[in-house]
Amino acid sequence: MSAIATAKSGSGGGSGRRKSKLGWNLLGLLVFVVVGFPVYWMLNTAFKPAKDAIDPDPSLLPTALTFSNFGRAMDIADFWGPVARSLVVSLAVVLIGVVVGMLAALAISRFAFRGRKVVIVGILAVQMVPLVAMIIPVFLLLNDLGQYDRLTGLIITYLTFILPFTVWTLRGFIVNIPKELEEAAMVDGCSRTGAFVRVVFPLLAPGMVATSVYGFIQAWNEYLYALMLLSQKNQTATVWLGNFTTKHGTEYAPMMAGATLMAVPIVVLFLLVQRKMAAGLTAGAVKG
Amino acid sequence: MLTTLSVIWDMGVFPQVFVMRNGHPEAEFQLLTTYSYDRAFVVNDYGQGSAIALITVLLLLGVVAVYMRQMLKIGEVE
Numbered sequence: 102m103s104a105i106a107t108a109k110s111g112s113g114g115g116s117g118r119r120k121s122k123l124g125w126n127l128l129g130l131l132v133f134v135v136v137g138f139p140v141y142w143m144l145n146t147a148f149k150p151a152k153d154a155i156d157p158d159p160s161l162l163p164t165a166l167t168f169s170n171f172g173r174a175m176d177i178a179d180f181w182g183p184v185a186r187s188l189v190v191s192l193a194v195v196l197i198g199v200v201v202g203m204l205a206a207l208a209i210s211r212f213a214f215r216g217r218k219v220v221i222v223g224i225l226a227v228q229m230v231p232l233v234a235m236i237i238p239v240f241l242l243l244n245d246l247g248q249y250d251r252l253t254g255l256i257i258t259y260l261t262f263i264l265p266f267t268v269w270t271l272r273g274f275i276v277n278i279p280k281e282l283e284e285a286a287m288v289d290g291c292s293r294t295g296a297f298v299r300v301v302f303p304l305l306a307p308g309m310v311a312t313s314v315y316g317f318i319q320a321w322n323e324y325l326y327a328l329m330l331l332s333q334k335n336q337t338a339t340v341w342l343g344n345f346t347t348k349h350g351t352e353y354a355p356m357m358a359g360a361t362l363m364a365v366p367i368v369v370l371f372l373l374v375q376r377k378m379a380a381g382l383t384a385g386a387v388k389g
Numbered sequence: 390m391l392t393t394l395s396v397i398w399d400m401g402v403f404p405q406v407f408v409m410r411n412g413h414p415e416a417e418f419q420l421l422t423t424y425s426y427d428r429a430f431v432v433n434d435y436g437q438g439s440a441i442a443l444i445t446v447l448l449l450l451g452v453v454a455v456y457m458r459q460m461l462k463i464g465e466v467e
Contacts (some may be wrong), residue, residue: 222457229453231401233422234442237429324404329430346411 143364146357147171154354170358174345177355180362183341188366190252190327190337191320194259195313202267203309207297209268210275221272224265232262232325240329250332258326263316270315274308275301310374318367338363390463393456400449421445 146154150167153159174180208214209221239258240249248254278301286296327337342363345356403422406414413431414423421441429438 225460226453226457229397229449229456230446231403231422231442231449233401233403233426234446236426237435237439237442241435324408325426343408343412346408 140364143357143360146354147361148358149354151352151354154352154357170354171362173352173355174359174362177352177359178341178344180341180359183336183338184363186252186331186335187321187338190255190259191317193252193256194263194320195316197256198260198263198267198316199271199309199313202264202312203271203305205264205268206271206275210272211280224268228262228265228269235261236325236329239326243330249330250335252331252335255326255330255337258330259320259323263319266319267312267316270312271305271308274305274312278304314370314374317370321367390456390459393452393459397449397452397456400445400452421448 145163147170148163148166148168150165151170151173153165209217209224239261243249243254243258246254248257282300282304283296286300287293291299322339324339328340328343331337331340342356342359345352345359401422402420403426406418406420406423407426410418410423413427414420419427422445425438425441425445427438428434428441
């Protein structure tokens with residue numbers, strides 16, 4: 102994430118006057134430090150002895166290295182269960198979201214139909230409603246449907262906010278693929294499906310990867326719905342992190358170790374597709 | 390435009406406050422979002438909770454309108 106922030110401030114400088122590149126670079130560095138520090142502090146706390154976690158006089162650099170916090174984090178409560186549930190939910194949401202989202206995005210960007218603009222504005226507008234505002238109706242609805250405390254219920258709920266996002270982002274990618282390429286393929290004897298599979302799909306693939314990764318991160322990090330819609334025994338990884346806070350206080354060092362463990366899949370995923378992401382993010386451009 | 394979007398997103402902030410105040414923020418830490426949650430699930434007054442949520446959405450609608458106008462202006466919604 103920090104890399105993106107730096108890149109963003111960097112590109113802002115590129116379009117301006119080329120008076121002093123140094124100033125922009127320094128600004129980029131500053132942004133990187135501000136964004137990166139919490140992450141650094143999380144790692145730092147995870148590896149320091151538990152008793153030093155909330156030292157009134159903290160030292161900026163690590164002094165002693167220990168892995169005991171990770172051991173504590175792994176056995177405070179069932180660790181693999183919540184992680185497995187988080188993975189199942191996130192993967193299911195991303196898979197369904199990208200497939201359905203791609204079809205919807207194709208429809209709104211390639212075909213002219215009545216009410217297309219309304220659909221687009223609708224997709225954009227529903228993303229603006231805060232999730233908390235919908236928790237009560239969603240909770241009551243799922244309760245009535247017998248989906249409370251079920252992963253399927255959570256998956257359906259996540260899709261309600263991942264799908265608009267996927268549709269909107271993929272639409273940005275599809276719009277950037279010239280219609281002429283598709284038409285040329287059709288002139289050369291491809292069917293509409295053939296033109297899509299052979300021509301549009303390969304061009305769209307990086308965009309789909311970028312969208313999936315972003316969707317995965319959203320689903321993985323979601324807290325409120327996971328907390329409300331699943332009981333203690335079915336909790337997901339984000340809710341599991343709350344186990345470190347008890348009536349007797351918070352165990353910060355093991356909590357940070359747990360947070361580090363949770364960040365690992367995201368970071369690995371990000372590194373794997375990072376090159377495609379960098380191109381994808383600017384092309385999709387959900388953010389103004 | 391990014392500012393508008395940021396305002397919209399930040400109105401919906403919930404987990405940060407909720408988790409740091411141990412699931413039950415004191416009065417001076419309450420936001421519209423946490424207040425709605427608090428009313429609905431801690432005091433079990435679903436009606437009041439949804440009412441607060443609805444007011445939040447109505448307030449946001451003004452900002453969303455501004456955002457939509459900006460989007461329409463740059464021709465993003467075509």
